[in-house]
Amino acid sequence: MILTTDVAVNGFRRRDLRNGFAMPFKASARAALDGLSHPRWLWSYLMNGMPELKNFATDDASDTASQAAVLRRQMDASFSWDDLRRLRDEWRGKLLVKGIVTADDAARCVELGADGVIVSNHGGRQLADLPATADVLPDTVEHIPGSTVILDSGVRTGADVVKVMALGANAVMLGRATLYGLAARGETGVSDVIEMIKRETDRTLALIGCRSVGKLDRSYISKRPS
Structure with missing residues (x-):
């Protein structure tokens, strides 16, 4: 869930x-x-x-x-940490919490029984001033070792996939990129976008000398001087 x-x-x-x-x-x-x-x-x-x-x-x-x-x-602004605790008590399956943008909140989710988090700012569509997900990802991964961390928001290319996987994400979610394909060509467009990103991911891995996404780590990331 x-x-x-x-x-x-x-x-x-x-x-x-x-x-x-x-x-x-x-x-x-x-x-x-x-x-x-x-x-x-x-x-x-x-x-x-x-x-x-x-x-x-x-x-x-x-x-x-x-x-x-x-x-x-289905929108409920009153949902609280206590509600998450009750949901965990009632739901015995896997549970991920989406919409996390701070490492402290990620740690709290895991403390209350979540199996992991999805780092997401809803593609910047909810509040434009939220931090970029790639910026908060490394700290989040360090705060909840052993838990699942998925990144959402801002991923448009295979190169983006490689970057966030190198920063520690276990997986990546696509939203707007696939919707562009859907708007252009329906279900076929969605499949085309997914295949395009998969091909670019493979090509990016080849160009940086990495055999698979499972071999990625932060040594492949170089930050620009501030």
């Missing part, structure tokens, strides 16, 4: 406000012009209808507006 803690409330997303991006979708002259300027997307929309939040689709939430309402109800 992955417990998400980086979306207790929605961030103040100025770009969404500027573009009128909201649920339910509100038609406007600007949106119509944007759709007409992207004929492939427009054709897909006419053939298949408005994209939906399939992960939240139920018998009672069959349209985008009701699915968005389900998502909003």
Whole structure:
């Protein structure tokens, strides 16, 4: 189970406000012009209808507006360390906590029984001033030796994968990169992006003289002088 803690409330997303991006979708002259300027997307929309939040689709939430309402109800800013402790007591499977940006919080999660953490700032979409995940990763790894540490946010290329694995991450999560592929070519686009990043990861390893990601360590990382 992955417990998400980086979306207790929605961030103040100025770009969404500027573009009128909201649920339910509100038609406007600007949106119509944007759709007409992207004929492939427009054709897909006419053939298949408005994209939906399939992960939240139920018998009672069959349209985008009701699915968005389900998502909003899952946000709870009152969630506390005590709630994490209770969740650990009730859930016997693996438990990771996502949204960690400090080593102290990572250590607290493990102390309360989590099997590991996902270092994530939600791609900078929640609060732009949070630290970069790669900056807090090394200290986090040192604070919870033996626990799983996965990095999320900001990974766009295979070279990025190699860097964060060298800094100590056990694995890497992809978000926006795969969504770019999804927006461009649907499921095929997602597969293409994943394969592209895998190939670039292999090529980067070859160029730095490392046989596998399992052999990476911080000796492959050189920081620029401040």
